[in-house]
Amino acid sequence: MQLNNTIFLILSAAILALAAPQFVGNMPTTSPLTSTSGLGPAYPVEGGSNISPSLVSDGTNINLEARGYPARRVRYCQHLNGRGACLNQDLDNKRCYNFLGWWDNQVSSIYINPGLKCTIYAEKACKGRKVEFKAPGITDLQSVGINDQASSIYCSH
Numbered sequence: 001m002q003l004n005n006t007i008f009l010i011l012s013a014a015i016l017a018l019a020a021p022q023f024v025g026n027m028p029t030t031s032p033l034t035s036t037s038g039l040g041p042a043y044p045v046e047g048g049s050n051i052s053p054s055l056v057s058d059g060t061n062i063n064l065e066a067r068g069y070p071a072r073r074v075r076y077c078q079h080l081n082g083r084g085a086c087l088n089q090d091l092d093n094k095r096c097y098n099f100l101g102w103w104d105n106q107v108s109s110i111y112i113n114p115g116l117k118c119t120i121y122a123e124k125a126c127k128g129r130k131v132e133f134k135a136p137g138i139t140d141l142q143s144v145g146i147n148d149q150a151s152s153i154y155c156s157h
Contacts, residue, residue, distance in 0.1 A: 075110065076099075104151050117134050118154065
């Protein structure tokens with residue numbers, strides 16, 4: 001009986017230890033998932049080639065988009081292999097986006113939907129050193145020399 005109780009206590013402690021939050025290293029002091037602008041981790045560069053969608057008074061988008069194009073969704077992650085803080089964002093086609101706040105120079109892996117071609121840049125406004133990629137994305141930006149250095153992104157289908 002005493003052996004059963006001991007085994008039960010050891011297993012319970014192991015399960016609790018596995019369920020506890022794990023240290024993931026350099027986490028942001030403010031939540032990277034919270035954006036004051038509501039736009040996500042990247043925001044469009046002013047003067048971009050696309051016009052912002054028209055909205056009716058209740059915030060409903062009244063612009064129509066041709067069918068057949070894949071969703072332009074990008075997933076940014078703080079660490080390689082999709083680990084750490086991650087955030088999904090839908091981007092307009094052929095428009096430059098600067099990484100917002102904490103995400104600037106913090107992205108270590110990036111993923112995109114099939115049919116997209118994206119370029120990440122080391123400087124704001126889609127300038128400077130660049131790395132082009134297609135789906136599924138790049139699991140380790142260090143392998144292409146731009147880990148924690150990306151400041152803007154441009155995608156097209």
